[in-house]
Amino acid sequence: MSESQTLASSQSISQQGISPLHSAALTSPTQTAVKCNGHDISYARLSQMVLALGEQLTCIGVGQGQPLACISRNNLEMICLYWACVDIGAIFFPISPRFPLAQVQGLIDSHQIPFYWSETELALSSSHPLTLDFSLDVSPASEQAATAFDLYRPSNVILTSGSSGFPKAAVHHLANHIANAEGARSLIPLVTGDAWLLSLPLFHIGGLAILNRCALVAATVVLPDPTLPLQALIERDGLTHASLVPTQLLNLLADKQASLKSIKALLLGGGAISIDLLKQLEQRHIASFTSYGMTEMGSQITTGPALSDGTSGKLLLGRELKIVDGVIWVRGDCLFMGYLTDKGIEKPLDAEGWFYTKDRGEWDANGNLKILGRVDNMFISGGENIQPEEIEAALKLHPLIDEAIVFSQPDVTFGQLPAAIIRGDILRSETIYSNTSQEISSIEAELEVFLADKIARFKRPRRYYPWPENTEQTGLKVNRKQLIAAIQSESC
Structure with a gap:
């Protein structure tokens, strides 16, 4: 394998379109879009809720290109806010509710965010709190269909942990997410009727990626139920896919009586998986995958079967990757727009559009990427x-x-x-x-x-x-x- 390996996108994305949510509502209106504490919400219903929410935001004054801070854990409201922002051209800006109030205020001030929504009351200045109606029976004020928009306009910000101490605000457009989802689906099949657990927060790229993946094929997003252990949730909601961290997986496999027959695939993230965990997954006949990804590339870059050797699989469709002096550079259809700064969106790319990841890596003899570690670690x-x-x-x-x-x-x-x-x-x-x-x-x-x-x-x-x-x-x-x-x- 050479020091450089690239793969061009196999499919171009048209400039205009409606969001995957409304598209799924047209093609699969009765399919379940969200399972929330045992209740099913169809794509047709969710589409109407989002259109009504978009009307509310527009009336309040949330406009195209404006960031809307959303400070909350995963819930139906956050899902609706993401898709409503996509519709009206506002920038969905999720912030962890675990951040100290002073840090949230700093983000509000530094990015000049005029409006915010929070699941709990917060004493924030210089930004207006929003009171919104998310009830299931709310419909648009008038007969309204989803309208086409520029898929390449900014749709969201995801804060990166970074190494500087203050998080960077990575900006994506919807076309980035579509490209990432299409590439991910090329290795981990996801079809209409499948159900993916939203186990990762929407203020992380992994959580947002689940929303986009599911909407593109009219699959179901399953919200975690704090009253149920994971194994009971799998049985009740028929989970087929989940993105899990080692602790969650350990707890799940510890219950030898748990029925995991509905599970088609588990995505376990990057790095080596312990031999004991792999043996348990093999005994349960569960397909497990590991990946290398990052916020700036919309989530997954490489993906492959989980192995104990620490490899992260092969390059997915729509991505390009090269290794220069042992360090990984990436670009492709899912590469973000840049970082949101007080000067606008700044692209930290070289003259040829490559992004420097600061990750050290190499290709093994089988063409799988192995991450050797962070340059700054x-x-x-x-x-x-x-x-x-x-x-x-x-x-x-x-x-x-x-x-x-x-x-x-x-x-x-x-x-x-x-x-x-x-x-x-x-x-x-x-x-x-x-x-x-x-x-x-x-x-x-x-x-x-x-x-x-x-x-x-x-x-x-x-x-x-x-x-x-x-x-x-x-x-x-x-x-x-x-x-x-x-x-x-x-x-x-």
Whole structure:
């Protein structure tokens, strides 16, 4: 495999069109668009709700090109707001409800957002709160059909975690999402009547991608039900697809009596999957996939069967990818419009339209992409380059380790030394913790032997810590900074 591999789009997207939601309402009006706490909402009904909501927003003064902040967890209201913004040309700007109020206010101010909607009352200044009617019996004031619009106008913003501390606001148009969904469906089939669990938040690109994928084929979006465990939700709502993080998957597979026969595919995100998890999935005859993706590319870039070697599959339709000096560059139909700034939308691309990902990668002999880690995660120990993700993949080969995060700790002799945070049944063995740092001391010798034939001595962690409690993973990617900060605060 050469250092560069590209694949052009197989299908061009027309400039004008109606949203996939209204298109599905025309072709499959009785199909269930959303399952919400056991209640079915058809595509015809949802289409009418969205048209009525668009009228409300327009009357209030929300106009084309204006960002509308939406501060909420996943719910029917957020789904309606996304599609209504698509219709009227407003920019759907979801913000995590877990953000501190000061951070939400900072985003409102820096992006000059005139209106916001929140599921709870917030004391925000310089922006007007919206009171909207989302009731199922609300219909447009007059007979109204969906109208065609420019698919290439801005439709949403997704905040990226980034490495600068302040999130960047990535802007997409609907054509980006359509291209991403078409490529994703080329490997993970999704058809009318299938049901995908909206397990990822709509303020992450993975959650928004589920909405677009389902609408394009008149599949069902299933909202999580906090009153039911996942296995019960699968049985009640006939789930066929889900995007899961390791904790969710572990809890699901722990119930040996759970019926998972309706599941056609699980999308598990990027990186190596532990051998134990793969064995359990194989025993249940569940097709599982891993992927490499990012906000700026609308979600998935490569996808393939989940493997323990850490590969992330092959390039999907509509994407181009090249590797220069070990670092990945991407472009294609799903590449975002740019970052929203006070100067407008700025495109951080080179002269040929390539986006620099800061991800290190390589192609294996089978044409699968292997992510080697982030350029900005690398550190130097005793003059040697250390890539944390390589060590994490080796640790997850242990049958009793489900997740691992490696980071650097200061050392007088070597400058920096690797340490690891681990989660899994290995922690249930006889483990001794120090009173201050919660450092694991009794399994160091075992893991030193386990890693001996897998990674060089200087790469092996010198200290191990248990996975911090009360940390929640909302996307398919682990929040490294949050976990490392939690350990460092305990160690102080």
